[in-house]
Structure formats: structure tokens, C-alpha cells
Amino acid sequence: MTRDVRRSGCPIGIALDLFGDRWSLLVVRDLLFKDRRTFGEFADSGEGIATNVLADRLSRLELAGIVERRADAADGRRAVYHLTEKGFALAPVLVEMVIWAARHEDTDAPPAEVREMERHRARFMASLRKRWSRR
Amino acid sequence: MTRDVRRSGCPIGIALDLFGDRWSLLVVRDLLFKDRRTFGEFADSGEGIATNVLADRLSRLELAGIVERRADAADGRRAVYHLTEKGFALAPVLVEMVIWAARHEDTDAPPAEVREMERHRARFMASLRKRWSRR
DNA sequence: TCAGATAACTTGCAGATCGCAAGTAAGATT
């Protein structure tokens, strides 16, 4: 991923500079919807990201201020990742992606949940924020 | 881009299989917000996509049913691309990306327009749909 | 009518990135 230069001032271009690839948003998804927080949990999240690529994405996301890395006080080996406010603010993007994919592709998303997030976006966002805020 | 296999049933994973890269959503953006419709217009859209990559992305987007390619009746050289309904349905994803980037990065997006799309999402979507429907 | 232009790609190639397997280093567990 060669995007160390910002190629335009277009907000979509800039966003894609930061997370326009196969993996970055999957990490954000893990942090937002699943309760995965560690390197190992991301690596085992089922889609088969290579560990070198995962390490690269985590450091890019951290550099972008989307993710924050904290050392685990209880276990010195462990690093715990969290979404920053800026990272959490990507939730609407992910929610719209889920709604889109659920409608137009064949997914595993439970239809009831998708309908809930679609019809009561604000309520759903509030519940996400609640979970996120006790990070 | 090697994503000819669907790696999971996760809606976000599936969405990223289809457009998780640096360029695909920029083509959708050009079709949705700018009025670019031809290969040459996409190629000259400023972010510097290589023509071989553009050709690849257009054919993938077409295969995914996001974009439709039509021969121009008036000019036999020209191909005109359009968003399908499925492609247009990505508008909320792009809108949320614009809002996110405008708030968290330094972009060229006019603040007034961003505020408009943020405070009156439904109205903004309706105006986009109107433009799109006379495609 | 025919010699350019033009549009939409395709090709070739070097360099960057990816996926995979196998390390490594530091800290925890037994």
C-alpha cells in the first residue's frame, strides 16, 4: 500500500488513502462489532489476514489516529487495541456497508438485526457508542 | 486484486471483496457526485489512476452489477458508464465517508455542503437520486 | 475520401505489495 502522499483534497480520496484496502476496515469492524482487541484475535478472525499485513495495517491505523495501542498492564506480552473517537466515528460508514451488502449480496447478516439498524439508525448508533465508551 | 473467492459471509468482508481497494469507490464517486461517465473522464479525474487498473476496476464493478457499460449511440468509440440501482445504493456509504473525512481530516469539501448532507441526509439523498434517475 | 485525431482499452516491464511459512524476542506459566 503506497499512500504516503495525499493525492487530492477530495474527502473520499483521503478516506481511501487511509483505509481503502482489503483489511483495514475489517480491523475496525472487529473492534466495533465483535469484541476483538488483540493481535491474535484479529489474526484469527476468520478471513485469513497474514500476520505481516496485519501488523502493517495496525501501525497505519494507529498512525492515522483511528486505533490506539495500549500495553496490557496485567500481561506484559499483550497489546490491546481500541478505537479512538475518530475511529469510532467510522461506525456510520460500516453500518451503511452492512445495510448495502445485506440487501444486495448473499450475506450471513441476520435480517432482523439489519432491519433494526436500518430503521433505527440512531438507536443502533447509540448502543454502539455505549459499548464503545466503556472501552 | 485477488478476490475471486468469497472469504466469509460477513457483509463487510463481502463489500470489501467488491470494492475494498484504492480506486473502485473513486469511480463510484465520479459517477455519483461528479458527472463523469466515460473512461477518459475517469482517467483524468485527478488522482492518477493507471489506465490498465481503471480498465480492470470498471470490468470488476460491471461484473459485480454496480456499474453498467453502454455503447454510445451517437459515437461508436465511446462507452458510457452508469451506476445501477445497486451501485447507486452505495451513496449512503460514500456520504458517510465524506462526512467522516470532512470532520477528521483536512479536506477540500465545502463545509456548508457537508453540513447540509449531514443535517439533512434524506433531503440530500433525494437530490442525488433525482440526478441519478435521469441517467 | 483520406489523413489525422480521439476513445477505449491492452501490453510489457520494473518495482511494490501480498500471502505463506518460518522465525524471534519478551513475558507468563508450570
Add this chain to the structure above:
DNA sequence: AATCTTACTTGCGATCTGCAAGTTATCTGA
């Protein structure tokens, strides 16, 4: 002390990207 776990890093072949230069079909102006 030996082993396990966790978070990475390294090496390498395969794939993808960016860049420049074609190619083909169609249009346009003299």
C-alpha cells in the same frame, strides 16, 4: 528451567501496481 503464549518480523515466490507505449475502431475536417 523448560515450555507456552503473544506480538510481531523475516524471507521469498507470486501477484498486483504504476508508467509508458502500443493497438484498434471510429470519427472529423480539409
